[in-house]
Amino acid sequence: MTNKAEIYTSLGLTDDEYKLIIGNLNREPNDLELAMFSVMWSEHCSYKSSRIHLKRLPTQGENVLVGPGENAGVIDVGDNLAIALRIESHNHPSAIEPTQGAATGAGGILRDIFTMGARPIALMDPLYVGPLNHPRHRWHLEGIVRGISNYGNSVGVPTVGGEIHFDSCYSGNPLVNVACVGVLEKDKLVLGQASGIGNRAILLGSTTGRDGIGGVSVLASASFDTDSSDTEKLPSVQVGDPYEEKRLIEACLELIEKGLAVGIQDLGGAGLTCATSETAARADLGMDVDISKVHLRETDMTPIEIMTSESQERMLAIVTEDNMDEVLKIAKKWEITASVIGIVTAPIDSVGYLRIFNGYENEPIAVTPAKSLADEAPLYDRPKSEPKVQEVMFPSELNFGISNEQNNVSDQAEKSTGKNSNLNIDIKSDLFNMLLKPEWIFKQYDHQLFLNTIVSPGNGAAVLRLAAPGIKKTDKAISLTTDGNPKWCAVNPYYGTYLTTVEALTNIAITGSVPQAIINCLNFGSPENPEVMWQFSQSIDGLKAACEDFMVPVVGGNVSFYNSTDNIDIDPTPVIGAIGLHPNISKIIKISDELLDDNKEFEFYVVNGPDILLQDKAFSLSGSIWATQLHGYNGGILPTIDTEQTKNFLKNIAEIVRNPDLGIVQIEDIGQGGLLLALAEMLIRFNELKSSKQQLLSDPQKIDESSTKLKLDGILGVRLIETLSINSLFSELPGRAIVQVTKENSQSFEDTLKLNSVRYYPLGSSKPDKIIINNEANVDVKEMIEHFRNSLSGYMS
Amino acid sequence: MPKTVGIVVFPGTNCEFDVAEAVEKVGGKYKFIFHSQTDLTDVDSIVIAGGFAHGDYLRPGAIARFSPIMEAVEEFAQSQKTVVGICNGFQVLTEAGLLPGALQKNAGLTFLCQSAVLNVTSTNTPFTSKLKLNSKVKLYINHFSGNYTCNDQTLNELKKNDRIILTYENNPNGSTENIAGICNENRNIIGLMPHPERAISDFLDSRDGLNFFNSLIQ
Known part of the structure; x- marks a missing residue:
């Protein structure tokens, strides 16, 4: 028992959480199950400290097709077209290895967009770093920009805007947020659901390796100290390959275009554990997964490593048996490795189980209700104080x-x-x-690809023609902005967030566009600090008030806690993204x-x-x-x-x-x-x-x-x-x-x-x-x- | 009968849709040709579009030159038909030995996406015939390795035979003699780093790229 306690504590689980797991399984978990729970119940994946607050945000709107909770929000923009959008943070990896951290941030958010069936057409990168008179902060900025440039340019999605802020509170913990927008035909929308008993789960893309193991629990759910521990965390940072991702985009969009995917989900934080449990949970079904079928990068990987690896550029497609050959053919054309690793199963006593096998002929090595992993992490109302x-x-x-x-x-x-x-x-x-000329940053980004960029970076909100390869061109345009003002929010997180939202909506409206939706990336310090929780809760209320006053729905968001160095939390930094619709490009x-x-x-x-x-x-x-x-x-x-x-x-x-x-x-x-x-x-x-x-x-x-x-x-x-x-x-x-x-x-x-x-x-x-x-x-x-x-x-x- | 431009697509190519839009805008037709194909019989000219063919692994263009399509492109060029390489396409053509010289990393060692004013130094090619000699055009560059370099003998030949077709007004990347585009001895293989397909409308802040495509579909 002491031994078990040591294990779950080192995985970041508390005593109470461990008891909860036992309650869910009606027995003690084995090590693999424990590892799976620890990544799924990490702050990063479960939003356990933020969910009760996020529930207060208004998410309804006539134009909202998909609200928060899926891989990306989707709004209807008329003409049978829809837009998928999402924002995320990649703060912690970027603090340790700025180039790969920022690059994989771009890669991750792109997968969230094309997983909905949307062609990604634009990235935005709000950045917050320490003052440039310190060489480490210049190293941060140079590396982050290089990472975004290397990945975004090569993967073939233009980076059309963002913002840059300098403040000493980001000295040891720069913020790298990234937003992505994609366009799809409304009737091609695909959700991350493993529906249809007997359907197959196909793992597409890169090999699974030992990179990024426990990334969500080790990195994104803990703070930094300035002693040598940063470099000790280095193995938790994933390495991105934009070329793999580019082919993955083309392959996935082709199989969605041809109607071959019942559901599709990317592998991000918590890797296979997350993708398999979430897709099964959303469909109220179960899934059997055979890890011996997973294509691996390294030999002798343990089941725990395979199930929690955060290797980049991987997707899980749910496909009917009839379509399997066609899917594998498309994968081959794009030189994408594909392995059939799972099968969708019927619920037992109305509980869908995720069962992990190492060869189907053997006994399962992990059995847990899919929903326990995906949806039933404890929710915390942590103490707050002003x-x-x-x-x-x-x-x-x-x-x-x-x-x-x-x-x-x-x-x-x-x-x-x-x-x-x-x-x-x-x-x-x-x-x-x-005065600050951001050109040094954005000229390293391809901001023109697809010929949509009408108002380019450095000029307020970006304005893009509403068009994408493979989708008809329109006379409409979209405006995109991301705004943050941590100094306002440090003074008053409620009203600071309210004003930030007003600023974002103003940026949209003055381009001639009508605001359609808000996304948010909430970057805060440690949720275990009651003052940070108070700031967070206030900030949510401010965002809610602004969205209600100006009647714009929130369609997606991301929370990044534990942004602090040496126990000093960053200023509350809610980044507000807004999208607007312009009726006529000739009037820009x-x-x-x-x-x-x-x-x-x-x-x-x-x-x-x-x-x-x-x-x-x-x-x-x-x-x-x-x-x-x-x-x-x-x-x-x-x-x-x-x-x-x-x-x-x-x-x-x-x-x-x-x-x-x-x-x-x-x-x-x-x-x-x-x-x-x-x-x-x-x-x-x-x-x-x-x-x-x-x-x-x-x-x-x-x-x-x-x-x-x-x-x-x-x-x-x-x-x-x-x-x-x-x-x-x-x-x-x-x-x-x-x-x-x-x-x-x-x-x-x-x-x-x-x-x-x-x-x-x-x-x-x-x-x-x-x-x-x-x-x-x-x-x-x-x-x-x-x-x-x-x-x-x-x-x- | 409108001319058909074959646009070569390697895995990793990303400017194919933009080139297609430019071709259509001047009244031409286009056809995407995947790198594994070898049949070029129904196209009148070839554009190797920009991007990151095969991820630019090893060096830009270094792997693309071995794709099956490249042998067909070489034969196509031997029959005096037009082959244009834009950006990554130019890099592929130099790696394949169809154009002389090489494209090194930019002198500033960063990626550059910005406008560039270019001098039209030769209109005696099928991609620049509709431009005005010695005029200036505004196009966009978008590359990490656009720094053209070659040995003195090649440079002399390029100069002597009017084979430098575009030069930068303000050298952004360290290119030898401000070179932005060249052609081969027979003048039917053209390589350039700037993207004319990105300058085809007022809302892109330049229409100067249209005449390149007008020349091509002539």
């Missing part, structure tokens, strides 16, 4: 977002702007410190050549939110980059949105940006970094486009694209309306956008907004070369662009 945030108070001039006291409006606005302020704030230097905003003419004049507006000239407490700096990363102020009360106004804004803005007669040149959401950063990014984008246009027309041998120096005639700048406060310039109040409009159309733009009761405020007018702020601070746009160009590549190359 943490005390260490507040570092804001100076009184900026404090009105914190104390709830309305300060004297006009005086304060005058005082807190520009260099003359007694705060001695250098607006230009603060802006420059926030593109900056046309004639707009780049030097003589063109433009007006800039802020749309939605309170008047930017007022010191409204909505413009709190709490949780902003400006406050937390540049000036060290923590805590406070987050900026607050007007829900009704924002609903109206989100409802109308998509249609407004699709109207070609309003002279809209570009639109940018106000989010992290605030208004000034959003404006700066618009000017950079416009001027860069102008520069590349001039280059195409210029003489050869004059340009050096790799240089950080900008060569451009006629640089666009802006004179901003006076008097904008520091709060107005740097508050991150979301649900707002800056719109650049041609001067000649500005009146009809304003009229349209009025007609739709959408609030707007003039922000400034085009002027050459500079951003002029309150007649005091000037930002030289050329200098800004040169700084921007060097912002990330300066560290990384």
